[in-house]
Amino acid sequence: MSCAGLLLAGCSSRADEGAVSVAVIGDKDDPFESGNRLSYAGQLVREATSEGLVAMDETGEVVPAIAERWIVTEDGLSFFFRIRGSDWPDGDELDAASVKASLERAIQSLEGTTLGLDLQKIDEIRVMADRVLEVRLRGPMPQFLQMLAQPELGLRLDGQGTGPMRRLEGDEQMRLQPIAPQFRGLPELRAWDDNVLDVVISGIPAQRAVDAFRNGELEIVLNGRMSSFPLAETGPLSSGTLRLDATVGLFGLSFRNARGLLATAERREALSMAIDRPRLLQAFNLAGWVPTTRIVAPGLPGDRRAAGERWTGQSLEERRGEARRRIAEWTSSAGTAARLSVSLPQGPGSNLLFEKLAEDFASIGVTLQRAQPGEAADLRLVDRLARYAGARWFLNQFNCDISQPVCSPDADVLVDQSLDAPTADEAANLLAGAEGAMNDAEVFIPFGAPIRWSLVRGGVGGFSENRWGRHPLFPLAIAPIS
Known part of the structure; x- marks a missing residue:
């Protein structure tokens, strides 16, 4: 994933604090989920620790991940992905064959779910060369890359993904640490350790999350819904703090x-x-x-x-x-x-x-x-x-x-x-x-579109409203690199 678009102004004051504190409205166990029916917090952690062929950035756009680039045939039926030069966490080569096997396992695990029905659009996955993978569809699907960027399609070998973040041990809170680019097959960035932050994510009920934000204990609250929306409009919260996604769903x-x-x-x-x-x-x-x-x-x-x-x-x-x-x-x-x-x-x-x-x-x-x-x-x-x-x-x-x-x-x-x-x-x-x-x-x-709201403290970068209500954690961890 390219970091260039993530180096946002307004984050530098956080770099000395070591971590961004994020609460996801929900249950305390949500960030620790390991199955395929994931809560919102579980999706955030999965996509942060197990990237797929492609990913979604903070604006909701599809960006490179394990696939550094791709081409689509004129008929829209075949997508050819170039796998970046990297390794799995255990040191095995991240090649097209291992990516194919991981993707097929992920797809098989989703059978019996609505996302599994969506994935029936895939006809065949083929290894074309050591680092080239073809995914062939049964018919054209202009939204295929967006579907492929779902957290549940994060690729893993023996239960471990390639980042862009690694999970550190924790109890009620989960701490995620950005992985340096050179360890992910990307160009090294100068002063990386001095300009990135860990992300501490926890599942918290809505009222507690709003209260903690108001008291300065949190920098971001995510996954606000219709049921909790009135809580975000009460108290001394500035108008620039409440962020609404114009969602589809x-x-x-x-x-x-x-x-x-x-x-x-x-x-x-x-x-x-x-x-x-x-x-x-x-x-x-x-x-x-x-x-x-x-x-x-x-x-x-x-x-x-x-x-x-x-x-x-x-x-x-x-x-x-x-x-x-x-x-x-x-x-x-x-x-x-x-x-x-x-x-x-x-x-x-x-x-x-x-x-x-x-x-x-x-x-x-x-x-x-x-x-x-x-x-x-x-x-x-x-x-x-x-x-x-x-x-x-x-x-x-x-x-x-x-x-x-x-x-x-x-x-x-x-x-x-x-x-x-x-x-x-x-x-x-x-x-x-x-x-x-x-x-x-x-x-x-x-009735209409779902309601999704967030609370974001001023000066926090890496967050953007988008129609999918997706707010990945990795962009929140990137401070400006000089």
């Missing part, structure tokens, strides 16, 4: 059963029709948050449903009138009141969201109750960042093989057919059809 309600009131697509649609999306997060005072009725985020490259917002010919009251009719018909035939429960994460933001959802559902005759933590619920909040800018990521989240109580086999067939589409245009048409099939099945109630 899923934010809405999934169905946890298909019984009773939720047994038909028509009644599931009634719930979605009832929501006043422009006012849903009004209490959060979020400038620029754009609601949507779509499963796939509007405006992605190749979007074939650009004007595809639902119910555009109906006013909110007209939608609610039809929804009330459907609910009343069910309550009459079932002989019982319409009641549903929803599972939301703990936090003041969730409290505000629940109040608005309960009000919207009450407008069509449905009583909404909030489930207690760990209690089964009819509806559950989905708050998930997209891995890449493609419709297939959104659609794979509701694939029937990933144990969705409500899904669309017809949509899955179209998504599968898109893998072998000979052109990006044909793939986009198939994916648009799949989104339509999921709408018909009413598999999800979308």
Whole structure:
């Protein structure tokens, strides 16, 4: 990974302190995860200690990692990666054959996950020369490099990755130390040790993280979400401290059963029709948050449903009138009141969201109750960042093989057919059809884009807002090198 873009002004005052203190909102064990279903903190540590063929920088752009450069064939089907001259931590040569084996192990370990479904786009991985690897796709995928930059595809040999940071032993906190470039097959940089910092990362509940930041105990807080957003707006936090990512992803309600009131697509649609999306997060005072009725985020490259917002010919009251009719018909035939429960994460933001959802559902005759933590619920909040800018990521989240109580086999067939589409245009048409099939099945109630916020102390460099909500740790460790 090139360091030139990471040597940011404003970091020099930190160099004497030895470490950057980073809290990730979550559980204390999150940074220490070792599996393939990683929390946000686990992803940060994985990508810091086990880089993949490519990586993502602080702006959300794909940059070289183990592959120092690459070329793409004109048809978009083959990516040729030139492996940098380096070694694995145990001293074995980092060559194309060992990289191939590690990448295939990583892909195999992700079977049965939504990222595993995304990776089905890969047709074959071949060693072309000692330091040249080809990854061939089943069909063109403009977002392939972005998918390849995911933390779970960090390459390891015997459980150890090549950096760009190494893990030092710790208990409740994890300390990560940047590895000098010359030990990673990169040119040596003068005065490296004097101009880099360790990163100390810990998992902390939201309120504690905000309090510690306010008290000067932390320099960065990451992974703020809707549920904790009001905490970031309280207290003596300067306007330049709160950083918001204009993210892409899923934010809405999934169905946890298909019984009773939720047994038909028509009644599931009634719930979605009832929501006043422009006012849903009004209490959060979020400038620029754009609601949507779509499963796939509007405006992605190749979007074939650009004007595809639902119910555009109906006013909110007209939608609610039809929804009330459907609910009343069910309550009459079932002989019982319409009641549903929803599972939301703990936090003041969730409290505000629940109040608005309960009000919207009450407008069509449905009583909404909030489930207690760990209690089964009819509806559950989905708050998930997209891995890449493609419709297939959104659609794979509701694939029937990933144990969705409500899904669309017809949509899955179209998504599968898109893998072998000979052109990006044909793939986009198939994916648009799949989104339509999921709408018909009413598999999800979308709200809009996820909320992601961070707290960053003034003078800290290596942080930038980006649409993927990814804030890698290595850039935070680099101070200016003179």
